[in-house]
Amino acid sequence: LLAGAPVAESTFYSNVQKPGAIYKCDVLKNECTQLPTGVEKCGKTCKSESDNQWLGVSLSRRPSNGDILACGHRWKNVFFSQKDNQNKLPHGVCFQFSSDFSHSTHYIPCYRDHQRKFGEDYGSCQAGISNFLTEDLMIMGAPGSSYWTGSVLVYNMSSKVFAAYVDDENTVLYGSYLGYSVSAGHFLHPYSMEIVGGAPQHSQTGKAYIFTMEGNTLTILNETSGSQLGSYYGACVCAVDLNADGLSDLLVGAPMFSTVREEGRVYVYINQGQVDMKEAEFMLMGSDSYAARFGETMADLGDIDDDGYPDVAIGAPQEEELRGAVYIYNGRMSGVTSRFSQRITGSALGHSLSMFGQSISGGIDVDGNGYPDVAVGAFLSDAAVVIRTRPVVTVEASLFLPVGVNRSVATCVENGLPAVCVEVNVCFKVQGKAIPGLIELKYNLSADVKHKEAFPFRFYFHSNGTSNVTAGRVRAKHGETTCNKHLAYMRKDVRDIFTPVHFDVQYDLGEHRVGSRAASSLTPLKAVLQQREGQTNRVMNQTQFVRYCAWENCSTNLQVFAHLVLPQSYNNMPFFALGNGKTIMLNTTLVNVGDDAFLPKLHVRFPNNLHFIRVLDAEEKHVSCEINEEEKANTTLDCSVGNLYIPALSKLNISFLLDVNQNSSAGDLTISINATRENYENKDLLHDNLAYLTLPLRYGVDFNVHGFVTPTSFVFGDPDLMPVDCYNQKINYTFKVMNLGPSKALDAKVEIAIPQVLVPHPDRLIRVTDLQTTQGQCHVKNSSWPLKDDCNINKPPFYKDLVFYLSKISKRILFCSRADGTCLTIQCNFGNMNMGKEVTINIEVELNPAVLQISPGRHAIMQMDSSISVTSPVRDNGTIMVNDDVSAIVKLEAHNSQKLPPIVAQIIIGFSLCLGLAIFGMLVFCLWK
Structure with missing residues (x-):
């Protein structure tokens, strides 16, 4: 085990203050010794100062031969400060150790002869704050370059060429700290090698860049950005092939991401090919603990669970008041698990450790069991722990x-x-x-x-x-x-x-x-x-x-037949009239033409405005139903039928009683009946297990209308009566409209027509003085007939009166037809009429009798037929009118008084006297002769 100790005292250089050290530890003996390091010569204008250089701040291993790269980013060139103690240049230093630690080589990638300015270019680059070794490349982060814009430095150990990212286009902002973290992987294709660098201070949200190396320069291929200010996105980057497709995916840590305070997050990017990085829909968050700084360190562990996909460890070193924890996440075909598979703490290992997880390394099989193990550093406890992987x-x-x-x-x-x-x-x-x-x-x-x-x-x-x-x-x-x-x-x-x-x-x-184990092994x-x-x-x-069946696979074959028994019909079309209070019967027949059907069920599904009442003869037929109202708009009846099973080649008739919510609207309801069973039924036989029925809900309306008039007749044309007002005859019409049901009538309307002229004369016969209804509103429709509305009625000459009174008594009927302008039209809108509701319309009119004496056109008896008819509702998809034509006629007779005018009477008397005298003279003359 190699462990970096950045603030350790050196056992080799007693005159150097805390330069840091690299310890080589024997895992079996638990003994550690320092590796010798030092910079004797560094250049023409270079003098080394190793005080507080933080050697061991970053460590990495070359996979092929085990070479080690250890860096101290605070190593300084003090050549230009020997006189005034100014312009110490923190270039940073890295040491490459051979795998047997027999020799080492130091690198100062930021040193340039005669460069003396602190901030410009690489004067304060602090190379080695992060490093990463591949087969050919030595990658070092230099966040202090160009006034802390930062850079990534790459040394090709095969071609001996140094390359660096130079921000000529100002893509990376000042103070971004590019190079704070570095990694490398196969992003373009499985055989290429691209470099990753984190810039946690870019725009205060952070960025991560993927570079390709072209000669001695690095070119940006892709960049990803953080989503929260101050989250330090890019403080740690890890390239790892999570889904084992040959292309590296990318994990980017944001250890100061906060919901309360610095819980930390890790962003996941899956490589779709050619550096097309797709961000996962989730972020890794560990235990989401307060101030944990989850994501501050990450390491590719290799495949520790032997499933073919690499796994990763993520540190949260400040979790649980600086005790720290390490989380294991497993690679998968889809990328990575969103939930950790293991959480490891120092206390769980039997030690009281602080900042456990500040550094992590993996990929090495320490105990030789074929599985890579994990090394974890606990910075505040001056300790490092090797965690061995158990066989899977x-x-x-x-x-x-x-x-x-x-x-x-x-x-x-x-x-x-x-x-x-x-x-x-x-x-x-x-x-x-x-x-x-x-x-x-x-x-x-x-x-x-x-x-x-x-x-x-x-x-x-x-x-x-x-x-x-x-x-x-x-x-x-x-x-x-x-x-x-x-x-x-x-x-x-x-x-x-x-x-x-x-x-x-x-x-x-x-x-x-x-x-048992050997003494020299774990x-x-x-x-x-x-x-x-x-x-x-x-x-x-x-x-x-084992069953003896007639059908292949002992398949049953259920068939469903169904029909509705409805209380009303119109033109041989059954329907249900809303409001009639009657029930509906749903008759179903379940037929089994295959092998026995075990535990058959009928599932009846209907809208919620239907209600299940019961099943007829349920006990006899072993029918038991449960109501399922999980859906908002529909109800399902789950009915077990038969006694355990329905035998082959048998049928079962089942009748359901249903009720309709009387507040329902007109329309067609769909009822479905589906038959199921617990045993097998061939797929090609399932088509007749389901039946659909349509229940037509309609408003069934039957109107009754009638009317009467008072008086039913009157006498006109009396010459002895000379009224002051010409409209002297008062007439009262009463019309009654009743909805016999069984449903309510929507938007009920009637139309009343009363003759108002004596055709072909324009003189007005009647006028409305009062119009009342017990429901809704009525109004007089404007007439299209040109009416003369005064009392100056032209009287016929006396000889026409003489002819009229000497003529035979006749009768004329005045009537109305639709759209007839000769009639007074009254329209009434009652709105909705419930069943049994009766509406009364009272109309008071005044009649001008003189109009009835206009000649030509007058008769001894004038009959005026007034009509009332229902105009709404009409038959449509929602309403069925029981009677097609709903109307009534009210008859009013006017009888001429047949009294002669005085002048006509005098003419008749004079004529009669002359005629009598003439006849008398003729008789006298005849008798005299």
């Missing part, structure tokens, strides 16, 4: 059952009597890397785990009384399959022979005997059971009872 056991479990169970064949003996039983074989195969000793597996075997709740378990084990559960153990060697045999006995009173019998085995690791660790994504330590298999 992969178990392949199998459960073998006979194809079928024959109830008539007893192959076992129970209490000296033949018994039906099932042979159950439980087998395990244990695999894994370098698993020592024997692995014991303990398991629980359960019989009939999916039995119907209404029935008892159908099988049991003798080893545990009559329980359906038994326990067992096996001891298996690596790569071998080991089996145990169990007998499950069938109960005598089994009634359910349709449902398959499921057996279930659940297992876990038992005792692990690892054997104690072998006991194995743990592998937990792959979506995997459970459970295996299930099934068998079924």
Whole structure:
């Protein structure tokens, strides 16, 4: 184990104050010694000062040969400060150690001959605050370059070429601290190598950059940004192939991300190819603890759970008041688990450690068991801990059952009597890397785990009384399959022979005997059971009872037929009239034309404005229904039918009584009936298991209208009566409209028509003086007929009066037709009329009798027919009118008085006197002769 101690005193240079040190520790002996370091010569204008250089602030290992790179970012060149103690240049220094620590080489990548200014270029670059080694590249962060804009420095150990990021386009802002963290991975393709650098102070939100190396310069390929001010996004970066697709993914730590205070977060970016980094929908957050600074350190551990995907460790060094913790997250095909699989604290390891998790390193197998281990530093405790990875056991479990169970064949003996039983074989195969000793597996075997709740378990084990559960153990060697045999006995009173019998085995690791160890090696660790994504330590298999069936796979074949019995019909179309208070009968027929149907059910689904009342003859037909109202708009009846099963080639008639909510609106309701069963039915036979019915809800309306008039007749044309007002005859009309139901009438309207002229004359015959209704509103419609509205009525000449009175008595009928302008039209809107509601309309009119004497057109008897008719509602999709034409006629007769005007009477008397004298003279003359 190598551990950096940045503020340690040197055992080699007593005149140097706290330069820091690199310790080499023997894990078995728990002994540590310092590695010699020092800078003797560094350049023409260079003089080394190693005081407080923080050697060991960053450590990394070259994967191929084990070379080590250790840096102290506060190493200073004091050449230009020898006289005035000014312009000490903190270049930073890194030491490369060979894997056997026999020799070391130092690098001062920021040193330039004759460079003396502190902030410009690389004068204060502080190289080595972070470092990372690959096969060919030595990567060092230099956050102090160019006035703390920062940079990333790369040395190619094969070509001996130094490269650096030069921000010529001002992409990175001043004070960004680029290089605070570094990493490297395969971002473009599996064989390329790209560099990652974090800039936690960029715009106060932080950024992470992915660079490609071209000659001696670095070019930005991709950049990601933090989402919160002051979160220090980019303080730690880790390139790791989480989904094992050959391309590196990226984790970026933001240890000061806060919801309350500095809980810390880690952003996850999955490489879609060609550096197309897709941010995950979640962030890693550890335990989300107060001031934990989760994400301050991260390390690629390799595949510690042997599932083929690399895993990562993330430190939260200030969690639990600086005690610290380390979290393990597992790589997966989709990327990484959102929840940690393990949380490790110093106290859990039996030590009181502070800032445990301040540094993490992984990927090295310390104990030689084939699994990479983890080293964790506890900065405030001057301690480092090696955490060994336990071997991972992969178990392949199998459960073998006979194809079928024959109830008539007893192959076992129970209490000296033949018994039906099932042979159950439980087998395990244990695999894994370098698993020592024997692995014991303990398991629980359960019989009939999916039995119907209404029935008892159908099988049991003798080893545990009559329980359906038994326990067992096996001891298996690596790569071998080991089996145990169990007998499950069938109960005598089994009634359910349709449902398959499921057996279930659940297992876990038992005792692990690892054997003794050599004195020069670490104690072998006991194995743990592998937990792959979506995997459970459970295996299930099934068998079924042997049945003699006519159909393939013993398939049932249910068919559903249904129809509604409705209380009303119109033109041979049944419907349900809202408000009639009657019930609906839903008749269903369930037919089984296949093999026996076990535990059949009918699921009747209908809208919530229908209510279930009961099933007719439910006890006789073994029908039991449960109401399911989980949906807001619909209700489902789940009805068990028949006694356990419906036999083959049989049918069952079931009638449901339903009620309709009287506040429902008109429309078509859909009722579905679906038949199910617990045993098998071929997919191509399922189409007739479902039936749909339409329930037409309508407003059924039947109006009754009638009217009367007072007086029913009157006499006009009396010459002795000379009224002052020409409209001297008062008439009262009364009309009554009643809704006989059975439903309410929506927007009820009527129209009343009263003759108002004597065609072809324009003189007004009547006028309305009062109009009242007991519901709604009525108004007089404007007439299209040109009316003369005064009392100057032209009287006929006397000879026409003479002819009229001498003529035969005749009768004329005045009537109205639709859209007739010769009639006075009154329209009434009653709104909604409930069933049984009666509305009365009272109309008071005044009539001008003189209009009836206009000639031509007058008759001795004038009959005025007034009509009332319902104009709304009309028959449509929501309303059914029981009677097509709803109207009534009210008759009013006007009788001419037949009294002669004085002048006509005088003419008739004079004419009669002359005629009488002439006749008398003729008689006298005849007698004289």
